[in-house]
Every structure is written in C-alpha cells, then in structure tokens.
Amino acid sequence: MRCQTARTWIIANRDGELTARQQRAFDRHLGGCSACRAERAPIEMLLATLDGLEMDAPVSARLGHDVLRRVRTLGAEAGAPGQIAEWIGRLVPALVATAVLVVAVVGIRMPAPRGNDLPTRPRTRVAAATTPAGITMVRRPKGRVPDEPPPELASRPDLFVDLPFLRELDKLRHFDSIATMEESYPPAPVAGPEPSNG
Amino acid sequence: MTMLRRVLTFAVLAVAAHALAQPARSWNDLSPDERARAWRNYHRFEALPPGRRQGLEDRYQQFRQLPRNEQERLRRNYDTYRGLPPAAQQEFRRNYQRWKERNR
Numbered sequence: 369m370r371c372q373t374a375r376t377w378i379i380a381n382r383d384g385e386l387t388a389r390q391q392r393a394f395d396r397h398l399g400g401c402s403a404c405r406a407e408r409a410p411i412e413m414l415l416a417t418l419d420g421l422e423m424d425a426p427v428s429a430r431l432g433h434d435v436l437r438r439v440r441t442l443g444a445e446a447g448a449p450g451q452i453a454e455w456i457g458r459l460v461p462a463l464v465a466t467a468v469l470v471v472a473v474v475g476i477r478m479p480a481p482r483g484n485d486l487p488t489r490p491r492t493r494v495a496a497a498t499t500p501a502g503i504t505m506v507r508r509p510k511g512r513v514p515d516e517p518p519p520e521l522a523s524r525p526d527l528f529v530d531l532p533f534l535r536e537l538d539k540l541r542h543f544d545s546i547a548t549m550e551e552s553y554p555p556a557p558v559a560g561p562e563p564s565n566g
Numbered sequence: 567m568t569m570l571r572r573v574l575t576f577a578v579l580a581v582a583a584h585a586l587a588q589p590a591r592s593w594n595d596l597s598p599d600e601r602a603r604a605w606r607n608y609h610r611f612e613a614l615p616p617g618r619r620q621g622l623e624d625r626y627q628q629f630r631q632l633p634r635n636e637q638e639r640l641r642r643n644y645d646t647y648r649g650l651p652p653a654a655q656q657e658f659r660r661n662y663q664r665w666k667e668r669n670r
Contacts, residue, residue, distance in 0.1 A: 413659060528603075531610065
C-alpha cells in the first residue's frame with residue numbers, strides 16, 4: 369500500500385469504515401511506516417477534540433444583550449425606521465454568527481464541560497436572542513426538542529443520551545491499562561526516521 | 567423444602583437478572599435535560615457516515631449487554647476521563663493510540 373492511500377484511510381479507519389481486508393492492509397502499512405503513523409497522530413487528536421465539541425454554542429445572556437444593544441444603536445444611527453429595519457436584517461445574522469464563531473473558537477481552547485455533553489447549569493443560547501418585538505432572530509439549527517421525537521430517537525433514547533460516552537467506550541474499557549502506560553513505549557528508533565514507503 | 571428451594575432459586579435468578587440487565591428507558595423516562603442532550607446528539611448521529619453510525623450502534627448494544635457493575639465501572643472511568651485537565655486528556659488519547667498499536 370502506498371502512503372497516499374494509507375493517509376486517505378486514516379479517517380475511514382477511525383470511523384470504522386474499512387473492510388476487514390482494507391483494515392489489515394492499513395494496519396500492516398502503519399506497522400512499518402513511521403511517516404504515516406506520525407501523520408495519523410495529529411489527525412486522531414484533532415478528531416477527538418472535534419468530537420468533544422458541542423453542536424450548539426452557548427452564549428452568555430450578556431453577550432446576547434450586548435449584540436442586540438449594538439444593533440439598536442447602529443439602527444438608530446442609520447436614521448429612518450425603514451433603514452433601521454433593513455440594517456437589523458443585515459447585521460443581526462452577521463453579528464450573531466460572529467459571536468457564535470468567537471464562542472466556538474474559545475470553546476476549543478477551553479476544557480470540555482464535565483458530564484455527558486450537556487452541562488446542567490442553565491445557559492442562554494443564541495436561539496434565545498429576540499428582537500424587542502419578541503421575534504426570534506436566530507434559531508437553533510435543529511429547532512426545539514419535540515414532544516414527539518422521531519421513531520429512531522424514541523425507540524432507543526439512551527443511545528443518543530450516551531453518544532459521547534459510547535464514542536469513548538473502547539478507551540473506557542481499558543482505562544486503567546492506558547492510564548498506567550509507560551512513557552517509554554514504543555521505544556524511540558535509534559537511527560533517523562524510517563523512510564516512507566509511499 | 568423443595569418449594570422453599572424453588573422460591574430461593576427464583577429469587578436469586580430474579581436478582582441476578584436485575585443486576586445483569588438494565589432495562590432500556592423510553593423517551594418519557596428522560597429528564598428534560600436528557601431529552602435536550604439526546605435531541606442534539608441525534609442530529610450529530612444523523613450527520614455521521616453510515617459506518618460510524620453502525621460502530622456506535624454496535625457499541626451501544628455491547629454496552630447494554632454488559633453486567634451492571636461493569637457498566638458502572640465504565641461510567642466512573644468516563645467521569646474520571648472527563649475530569650482530566652485538557653493536557654492530561656490529550657496525553658491519555660496519545661497513550662490510547664500507543665496502546666492500540668501495541669494490542670493490534
């Protein structure tokens with residue numbers, strides 16, 4: 369197998385999408401190619417970090433209010449009521465999107481909340497931002513939790529409640545062995561890095 | 567005496583079954599917090615490629631078939647893992663990759 373192929377399979381391998389034959393070829397290649405192993409490590413770490421991120425970005429109530437206040441100020445500066453409405457229409461999505469982006473970037477650098485995905489403390493979400501008239505300006509991408517969930521969700525809700533936990537199941541089963549691994553494994557190569565075979 | 571033995575056997579089996587199998591909860595059994603989490607995770611799940619979804623389904627079934635004490639052990643491990651500082655979590659993930667290579 370060529371390195372190029374192995375590298376395109378790194379994510380597929382993590383997602384469990386390789387066939388048994390592909391898996392063996394992939395494992396064999398990685399066993400002998402330090403360059404691909406080195407390539408895989410940061411990808412695995414990145415994906416693990418991404419897995420830990422929440423789909424929705426929590427935004428503090430204060431940030432929401434500040435955004436709205438700023439919009440009103442800009443609207444007032446723009447002049448006529450018609451123009452105000454036009455400015456609000458244009459600016460609010462951009463400002464809220466920026467706020468979400470900032471929160472997401474900050475979130476990457478902060479430790480993930482303890483517990484299973486959803487912290488228990490009350491939070492104000494972007495979805496809660498409303499106009500003074502009470503019109504919701506930004507909605508959560510997937511909407512509110514329905515009273516009647518889709519059949520797949522209703523049939524086994526525990527699967528979805530525990531999704532982040534299940535993702536880590538293999539790690540958790542061997543937690544003690546992994547946590548107590550010695551730093552010296554695998555032994556560092558004596559000579560330079562192995563040449564890539566691709 | 568035979569009757570007593572039967573009753574005791576039944577009681578032991580009932581306790582063992584209860585200890586081994588955790589009944590699946592329904593949507594109505596979830597707290598509002600859990601419903602919100604399940605709803606979000608459901609959309610995450612839907613966005614995953616089929617192979618990965620299947621992998622998670624398999625893990626769900628595996629987990630459900632574990633004895634309760636083993637399930638509790640895994641949950642405790644998860645809490646410990648989530649409680650690790652970011653650097654320690656990263657180190658743990660690195661160790662996990664090495665562990666996988668060693669046990670391949």
